Amino acid sequence: MTHPTAADLIARSNRLGADPRTTNYAGGNTSAKGTATDPVTGEDVELLWVKGSGGDLGTLTEQNLAVLRLDRLRALADVYPGVEREDEMVAAFDYCLHGKGGAAPSIDTAMHGLLDAAHADHLHPDAGIALATAADGEALTREIFGDRVAWVPWRRPGFQLGLDIAAIADANPRAIGCILGGHGITAWGATSDEAEARSLEIIAAAEGFIVERERRLAAQGRHAFGAVVPGREALPRAERRARAAALAPVVRGLASTDRPQVGHLTDSDVVLDFLSRERLEVLAALGTSCPDHFLRTKVTPLVVDLPADAPLEGVVARLAELHAAYREGYAAYYARHATPDSPPMRGADPAIVLVPGVGMFSFGKDKQTARVAGEFYVNAINVMRGAEAISTYAPIDEAEKFRIEYWALEEAKLRRMPRPRPLATRVALVTGAGSGIGRAIAERLAAEGACVVVADLNLDGAQEVAASLGGTDVAIAVRADVTSEVDVRAMVDAAVLAFGGVDLVVNNAGLSISKPLLETTARDWDLQHDVMAKGSFLVSREAARAMVAQGMGGDVVYIASKNSLFAGPNNIAYSATKADQAHQVRLLAAELGAHGIRVNGVNPDGVVRGSGIFAGGWGAQRAATYGVPEEELGQYYAQRTILKKEVLPEHVAAAVFALTGPDLVQTTGLHVPVDSGVAAAFLR
Known part of the structure; x- marks a missing residue:
């Protein structure tokens, strides 16, 4: 059960961290002091709860708090070896932890523990830092606050800064906080509400002072950044x-x-x-x-x-x-x-x-x-x-910046920090990713660390997939008709605007219409060739344009088919366009290799469960062709293979990862069968 003091601290921190005017992401720290029972002695002990290293105020939880024995923390002042060795004090914090201690204590722990106040906030508001970085910030602090807010000259965060703030607070009993030169603000109070109110008071006063000065400049026809330079204005x-x-x-x-x-x-x-x-x-x-x-x-x-x-x-x-x-x-x-x-x-x-x-x-x-x-x-x-x-x-x-950097x-x-995942920093674009094989590929690439552009003709499906992957820092959804040059360019533009570029493209968008030759119409032929042959060409061309501009290499993967090699009945349009895609792999591997771009293909077969194509009528057509119930089609395909195992979308996704991950970096122009073994489709 969360201690009431810690619960109040978390609530206060979340409120402060929710407003970007108050502090920036993962910036600043808050603390509270209180009493709890020592489980060993059964006696009360004074504790400090303080945001630990790496936490964020807006999303702070109990797990992000460091918990320290206040008597031991304050006793460190007696063994402090001086500013030249103050980094050693961070390791000493470990000897002050209460129980397991929660999160790792941050460098600012001393600022909170040495201050003689029950609650403290150290924040990085823009207005506060503006005052802290003004050439005459100390004089302006006195002008704005009088003796209500003290000035602390710049010092790198650490144990000595904690001692400085404690001494200044003791010497200025009317002070509610201080401006830290070059850095930010700290405020304190006897209660959590008082500390929060004082933090907001300091920020509001600094903001109001700046706004008034900006109004004076505007009245004089001036701007803090000077005049607009002709030619630098924002483009439409x-x-x-x-x-x-x-x-x-x-x-x-x-x-x-x-x-x-x-x-x-x-x-x-x-x-x-x-x-x-x-x-x-x-x-x-x-x-x-x-x-x-x-x-x-x-x-x-x-x-x-x-x-x-x-x-x-x-x-x-x-x-x-x-x-x-x-x-x-x-x-x-x-x-x-x-x-x-x-x-x-x-x-x-x-x-x-x-x-x-x-x-x-x-x-x-x-x-x-x-x-x-x-x-x-x-x-x-x-x-x-x-x-x-x-x-x-x-x-x-500059020297101080270097000391910190x-x-x-x-x-x-x-x-x-943990080791990055295999596809970390890579930007992947998957077409037809709103369902079926494309969705499985998007999910696998995201799980391996890639940023993913989920492209699909069905925007609702794409948005659902993108949201399931973790939000816009992981994936975005784009509606794209891959037969349209305009849509394909817009899709690649969306990728580079969202993530900076494109590294990995999966040509997965497709459909199939199963008919005998004499029943196959020109429209059937054109539609399948437009989506898969022409669509793959357009996507590869526009993505390669971005990859070449980046100069970072890249991967293009075609989801072709066993049918690109195997001659089956009642399937001329689909199989012909898959053969077109398969040869695009070879042609582009030869052409794009000079830019470090690898082009490979995956040849699935019999992916019935979870497949958008099969669910859209293709399954019923193929089941009729082979004379089996549609619900048994997956097992029918499996039984005609060497391994006798059904192929699922995640198996295709695994092949895509194998081709684009860290292990096959010397491989290009390859087609990987994912069909449980169809001898007639062996590559030769």
Whole structure:
């Protein structure tokens, strides 16, 4: 049963974390002190409940709380070896845990435990950080709050910062909280409600002060970011999105030079306005300030220095030049500050790429990380605008940023992260994925770590599948008629706008009409060839265009059929188009290999249960052809095979994963039979 103090803390944390103006995703921490019974002695013991390392306030649960003995935590002040060795104190927190202790204590634990207040909130509101990064932030804090809020000069998070805040709170008995220079805010109170109210009071006062200063600037015809630069204005939405779709694979390929990344596009008004202003380059070069920001966005972004409507070829060429310069600059930044015991450089590619008129591309090891990086840079834009409105933006200096980015504790946190799944960072597009074999393939690829675009003519089915895979950080749904060039281009554009590019395409969309030759109409022939032969060609062409632009290689898989090899009765249109698909595999494997793109096929047979094609009338037609009841068709197919086992959609999905996973990377032009063994369809 959750302790009442912990329950109140969780509720408060969830409220604070639900408002992006209050704190950013996974940013800040909250705490509460209370009494519980020691199960060993039966006596009351004072405890600290505090958000643990890696948690998020908005979704905080009891499992995300660290629980420590307050007497032992405070006793650490007596053995504190000084700021040069304060990292050792994180390991010492383990000796203060109550029972199993819950989540791992974060570096900010001392801030909460040493403070003489029952409840505390440490938050990263945009308005608070704007005040914290203003050049004269200390004087402005006094102007806004008087002695109600104290100023704490910048110090890297750790045990010494906890001591500093405790001392300042003791020296300022009227204070309800403090502004942490370059960082954020902390507030405290005797009750949970009081701490929350004081946090919100500080944020509201800072917001109100900034808004008033922005009004004064507007009355003078000025803006915190300067005037709009002609040529940098946001392009109309349709044009902007089309250009973003064209650039996304190029940008993603550059940002994946050191290791593959997933991308995210943000073209909100806040971003587009910042990109249009004259102080863009100056402020971007200063970098972000709050540690939570630059740990996710890197210290500075890459900024494209061309007009919004510059020729696309010129933008692509300039991106390559800017990327090379960015990598050189990042390597120089590392060399300036690295010491012999610094962790190795993690990668020199940008996490944020700003394209005036188009928007912001952000990157990460998965979609959520990429999206959150973009959200953090939006926070940083808000911070810069607020600081420039009330003063001059003055973030912490570069050396301090490096100390945090390459902090041994941060490196240890990264090493504790679980190994990525086999298809992590890969973006998969599956056609006909709203049901049957396509659905099974989408489910398997997502389970192996891929981001998945679930494409289907039936949008409702596609949306249901995408939602079941885990939401938009994992999958999106797209309605697509693969016979339409317009639809196919829009489908690939949707993929690159959602995830930055395309790495893996499965041509699965299909249908079948079983008739004897003399009953097969030209419409029957055209429909099946349009969907499967022409459709596969269109999808492969547009996906390959994006893959070539990325320069990261890729996979194309055709779900063909045993019928591409086996001559059966009453099936000329379907079997002929499957033979067309099978030869497309060979042709494209030969052509696209120069770009590192592998093309392979899967030849299923007898997939009755769970199959959309069989459920749509094909099963009844084939059952009639073979003279068996439709409900026995799957077993009929199984009994004519060598293995005598029925083939299911998940078996086809397993073959797709085998072809696109980490084990067959040297394989292209292959057809894998998934038919339980049909000798007449053996490859030869």
